[in-house]
Amino acid sequence: MSRTKIGLVVLLSILVVIQFFQPARNESVQVETSNIATTIDVPDNVQAILQNSCYDCHSNNTRYPWYSTLQPGAWWMASHVEEGKEELNFDDFANYSKRRKLSKLKAMQGAIEDESMPLPSYTFIHRAAILSEKDKQLLKDWLDKTRNEISISEARE
Numbered sequence: 001m002s003r004t005k006i007g008l009v010v011l012l013s014i015l016v017v018i019q020f021f022q023p024a025r026n027e028s029v030q031v032e033t034s035n036i037a038t039t040i041d042v043p044d045n046v047q048a049i050l051q052n053s054c055y056d057c058h059s060n061n062t063r064y065p066w067y068s069t070l071q072p073g074a075w076w077m078a079s080h081v082e083e084g085k086e087e088l089n090f091d092d093f094a095n096y097s098k099r100r101k102l103s104k105l106k107a108m109q110g111a112i113e114d115e116s117m118p119l120p121s122y123t124f125i126h127r128a129a130i131l132s133e134k135d136k137q138l139l140k141d142w143l144d145k146t147r148n149e150i151s152i153s154e155a156r157e
Ligand code: HEC
Pocket: 050, 053, 054, 055, 056, 057, 058, 079, 080, 081, 083, 084, 087, 088, 103, 104, 107, 108, 109, 111, 112, 117, 118, 119, 122, 131
């Protein structure tokens, strides 16, 4: 066999072997009692956008299409989920302090405005997660309103 062929066989074998090493899935069976909607008014249309575009990396439940179980993509996704949840978890939002809630809502506004979220490397495959102009406006209006309300209730305390 030529060196290129040997190289290809080795590469293919590695690809086959790594399929058996799947990362733990981000899937929760319990009812999420600390979801953002338990502490803040989240209209259905806003929640639908968040679920569609953000929850895969920022909640306790990721939707896994079949190709997401292919390695090394599954590791890549798992690391984003881990990192994303650490920064912001909509299923843990009710446990955040007021200060943290406000700072996360502000960060969301920034991420939506500068289009850094959802991650471009993710929307490259998950085209349906791209925020439309209408989605962005809806989220922006909701974030403005919510941040105001939290600030006001904070001032009262
Ligand atoms: C493919 C996974 C993925 C998706 C989908 C995703 N994010 Fe993220 N997000 C991350 C990761 C990873 C980080 C941490 C690293 C970084 O900031 O780039 C992060 C960080 C953030 C932060 C920063 C938190 C802070 O305190 O600075 C905000 C805000 C955020 N995401 C909002 C969103 C919103 C809103 C959506 C949906 C419109 C979304 N993300 C969709 C992976 C994702």
